[in-house]
Amino acid sequence: MALFHIARYRGPEAAEADADADADADVGAQGRARALLERLQSRARERQCREAPQTPDPPSTEAAGRRRRRPRRSRGRGAAGSPEAPPGKRLRVDGGAAGPESSEEARGAGAVRGASPGEGPETPGEEPETPGEEPETPGEGPETPGEGPETPGEAPGSPRRSLVLGGFRRIRAPKPQPFLPAWLAEPRCVERSVAAGLAPLDAVPELHPELRRRLRAQGVVSFFPVQAAVIPAVLRGAAGGFLAGTGGVLPRDLCVSAPTGSGKTLAFVIPVVQALLHRVVCRVRALVVLPTKELAQQVSKVFNVYTDATPLRAALVTGQKSLAKEQESLVQKTPDGFRCLADIVVATPGRLVDHIDQTPGFSLRHLRFLVIDEADRMVDSMHQSWLPRVVAAAFPEAASDHGPPGLLRRGLPRAPTAASICWPQMPLQKLLFSATLTQNPEKLQRLGLYRPWLFSAAPGPGVDTDEDGAGAGKFAFPAGLMHHYVPCRLRDKPLVLLHLLNQAPDARVLCFTNSRENAHRLFLLVQAFGGVTAAEFSSRYGPGRRKATLREFEQGRTRLLISTDATARGIDVQSVQLVVNYDAPQYLRTYVHRVGRTARAGRSGHAFTLLLKVQERRFLHMLAEAGLPELQRQEVREELLRQLEPRYEEALAQLEQAVKEERAQKAA
Numbered sequence: 001m002a003l004f005h006i007a008r009y010r011g012p013e014a015a016e017a018d019a020d021a022d023a024d025a026d027v028g029a030q031g032r033a034r035a036l037l038e039r040l041q042s043r044a045r046e047r048q049c050r051e052a053p054q055t056p057d058p059p060s061t062e063a064a065g066r067r068r069r070r071p072r073r074s075r076g077r078g079a080a081g082s083p084e085a086p087p088g089k090r091l092r093v094d095g096g097a098a099g100p101e102s103s104e105e106a107r108g109a110g111a112v113r114g115a116s117p118g119e120g121p122e123t124p125g126e127e128p129e130t131p132g133e134e135p136e137t138p139g140e141g142p143e144t145p146g147e148g149p150e151t152p153g154e155a156p157g158s159p160r161r162s163l164v165l166g167g168f169r170r171i172r173a174p175k176p177q178p179f180l181p182a183w184l185a186e187p188r189c190v191e192r193s194v195a196a197g198l199a200p201l202d203a204v205p206e207l208h209p210e211l212r213r214r215l216r217a218q219g220v221v222s223f224f225p226v227q228a229a230v231i232p233a234v235l236r237g238a239a240g241g242f243l244a245g246t247g248g249v250l251p252r253d254l255c256v257s258a259p260t261g262s263g264k265t266l267a268f269v270i271p272v273v274q275a276l277l278h279r280v281v282c283r284v285r286a287l288v289v290l291p292t293k294e295l296a297q298q299v300s301k302v303f304n305v306y307t308d309a310t311p312l313r314a315a316l317v318t319g320q321k322s323l324a325k326e327q328e329s330l331v332q333k334t335p336d337g338f339r340c341l342a343d344i345v346v347a348t349p350g351r352l353v354d355h356i357d358q359t360p361g362f363s364l365r366h367l368r369f370l371v372i373d374e375a376d377r378m379v380d381s382m383h384q385s386w387l388p389r390v391v392a393a394a395f396p397e398a399a400s401d402h403g404p405p406g407l408l409r410r411g412l413p414r415a416p417t418a419a420s421i422c423w424p425q426m427p428l429q430k431l432l433f434s435a436t437l438t439q440n441p442e443k444l445q446r447l448g449l450y451r452p453w454l455f456s457a458a459p460g461p462g463v464d465t466d467e468d469g470a471g472a473g474k475f476a477f478p479a480g481l482m483h484h485y486v487p488c489r490l491r492d493k494p495l496v497l498l499h500l501l502n503q504a505p506d507a508r509v510l511c512f513t514n515s516r517e518n519a520h521r522l523f524l525l526v527q528a529f530g531g532v533t534a535a536e537f538s539s540r541y542g543p544g545r546r547k548a549t550l551r552e553f554e555q556g557r558t559r560l561l562i563s564t565d566a567t568a569r570g571i572d573v574q575s576v577q578l579v580v581n582y583d584a585p586q587y588l589r590t591y592v593h594r595v596g597r598t599a600r601a602g603r604s605g606h607a608f609t610l611l612l613k614v615q616e617r618r619f620l621h622m623l624a625e626a627g628l629p630e631l632q633r634q635e636v637r638e639e640l641l642r643q644l645e646p647r648y649e650e651a652l653a654q655l656e657q658a659v660k661e662e663r664a665q666k667a668a
C-alpha cells in the first residue's frame with residue numbers, strides 16, 4: 001500500500017501547458033495539441049528576441065563561456081610547459097597574427113620568455129632569460145585569471161592566442177651575484193703590463209729625495225704601474241707624518257690587486273719608510289703581516305735596504321729564532337720601563353700573537369700602518385683571530401669611548417666630528433696586497449676597512465664569480481707569461497719533466513707537486529736520473545735548511561727546485577724561466593701564484609702544466625673561466641719519451657732502493 005503520493009513537478013512550461021489545456025477543453029484533442037505546440041514555439045521565439053540585444057556576437061559568448069570554465073593556472077606556468085599541451089602545438093605569440101589583444105600580451109615578459117632562441121624579441125638582452133622568473137610588472141602579465149590565453153583550436157572562429165612560457169630548452173641559471181659595494185665595483189685601474197706602464201721616479205713628486213737616491217742605487221729607475229698608483233695615494237694620506245691629515249680626516253684603507261711580480265712590495269715599503277722617516281721617538285708604527293716565514297724574511301730584507309741609512313729599524317718576528325732572541329730585537333728593559341727598538345715589525349701571524357701575549361713592553365699603541373701582504377690568504381687564516389688581537393693591542397682605549405687625556409688621541413676609525421678633531425689623531429691605516437685579492441665583500445668586511453679604495457689590474461668584476469669573487473677575468477696574469485699544458489699518462493709524467501728539462505738546458509726551473517711526498521720522490525728520481533742539479537723544498541725540512549735551499553736556487557747553484565706550494569706565493573727568485581706544474585693545481589688561485597714565480601718584473605717566462613686525461617677538461621674549464629683562452633697544448637712525441645726510458649728504468653730501481661732505506665731508517 002502506498003503511504004505517500006509523490007507528485008512530480010514537470011517545470012513551468014508544462015504547468016502552463018496544463019493551464020492552457022484546461023481553458024481549451026472544448027477544442028479537439030488534435031487541435032489542442034497543435035495550438036499548444038505553436039504557443040510554446042512563439043514564446044520561445046519571444047524569449048530569444050528579448051535576449052538577443054545583450055549578446056550580439058553569439059560565437060564570442062560561447063568562447064567566453066568556455067573561458068570561464070577553464071581552471072585557473074598558476075602564474076609562470078605556460079600552456080606549453082604543462083603536460084596537457086603537446087609540444088607540436090606550441091606557438092610563438094606574434095602581434096601580427098594574434099590581433100591587437102595578443103600583441104599587447106606579446107609585449108609582456110611572459111610571452112617573450114616563451115620564445116625559443118632566434119625567435120625571441122627584437123631586443124633579447126632586455127629580457128630575463130630564466131624560465132620561471134617573475135615579470136617586472138606582475139599586473140601586466142598575460143596570465144591574469146579570467147584572461148588566460150586559449151589553446152589553439154579551443155575557440156573556433158575567435159582570434160587564436162597562445163602563450164609559450166619556459167620551454168624545454170635547458171638554460172643554465174646565472175649564479176646569484178653578491179652585491180658589490182661601489183669601492184669594489186669601481187676600482188682604480190692599474191696597468192697590467194709592467195713594461196707598458198713604467199713611470200719615471202720624478203712622476204711621484206712627493207717622493208723623498210733620499211729615497212729617490214736609494215731607489216736609483218738599487219737599479220730602480222722607474223716605478224712599475226702599481227707603484228706609480230699606490231705610492232702617491234699612501235703618501236698623501238701620510239702628509240701629516242703619522243698623524244691624521246688636515247681637519248682630522250682619516251686616511252682611507254687601500255686594497256691592491258696586481259699581478260704576480262708587478263712590484264707590490266716596493267709599493268708599500270717606500271711610502272711606509274717615507275712616512276716614518278722623521279719620527280722622533282722609536283715606536284712600532286708599521287706592522288707587516290705575511291703568511292710564511294720565507295716571505296716575511298724576503299720583505300724584511302727589502303725594508304732593510306731602504307731603512308739602512310736612516311734611524312728607522314725593522315725587526316723580523318717569524319719564529320725562526322727563539323722567542324727570547326726576537327724579544328731582544330723588539331724591546332729593551334730600562335730602569336724606568338721598556339725601550340722600543342723597532343719602528344717596523346715584519347711578522348707571521350702566529351709569532352706576532354705570541355709577542356703580543358708574552359713580550360713585556362711590546363706595544364702596538366702607536367701603530368700607524370698595518371700592511372697585510374698576500375691578503376686573501378691572510379683573510380682565510382682569520383680563524384686564527386690574529387687581526388682582532390692586533391686591533392685590540394693597537395686601540396687599548398677603544399673600550400672607553402674617549403680614552404685617557406693626552407696629546408694624541410687614538411680611536412677606532414669613524415667619521416670626523418667637531419669633538420674628534422680637537423686633538424691630533426693618530427689613525428691606523430690598513431694596506432692590503434695580493435695578486436688574487438678576494439672580492440668577496442663579506443670576507444673583506446671582516447677586516448673592518450675604513451672608506452677603502454681598491455687598486456686593481458684585473459679586468460673588473462667578473463660576470464661569473466665563485467664565493468671568493470674568483471671567476472671570469474678576476475685575476476690578471478703577467479703580460480710576459482706564456483701558458484702551456486702537456487697531456488700525458490700518469491706513468492709518463494717523470495719522463496715529460498725530464499724531457500722539458502732537456503729542452504731548456506740553461507733554464508732555471510721551479511717544479512710544483514701537490515704533496516711533500518710527491519716532491520720528495522720526484523727529487524730522488526731526478527737525482528738518480530742525473531744530469532741536473534736539483535733540490536727539494538717542503539715542510540719536510542726545517543726553516544734553516546729551507547732558507548739554504550732557497551739561497552742556493554737564487555744563486556743559481558741549483559737548477560731545478562722541486563717544491564710544494566710552500567714557495568708558490570710571493571717568493572721572488574730572479575730569472576726563473578720555467579715553472580712546471582708536475583701535479584696540476586686544484587684551485588685557480590694556486591695556479592696564479594705558482595706560475596707567477598716566472599715572468600716577474602716585466603720579464604717573460606713559460607708555465608707548463610702536466611695533465612692526465614681525467615684532469616684535462618676540468619682544468620681547462622677552470623682557466624677559461626679565469627679569462628685564459630690562449631693556453632697552448634704541447635704534445636710530447638712518444639719516441640722522445642722512449643729515448644729516455646733506459647736511464648729512467650735504472651733511476652726507478654735506485655728510487656725503490658732509496659725509499660726502502662728511508663723506511664728502514666724511520667723504523668729504526
Ligand SMILES: Nc1ncnc2c1ncn2[C@@H]1O[C@H](COP(=O)(O)OP(=O)(O)OP(=O)(O)O)[C@@H](O)[C@H]1O
Pocket residue numbers: 219220221222223224227258259260261262263264265266434435569570571572574596600601
Ligand atoms: N720599479 C722597479 N724597477 C725594477 N725592478 C723592480 C721594481 N719594482 C720591483 N722590482 C722587482 O720586481 C720583482 C718583483 O717584485 P715583488 O716581489 O714586489 O712583486 P709582487 O708583486 O709582490 O709579486 P708577488 O705577487 O708574487 O708577491 C722584485 O725582484 C723587485 O725587486
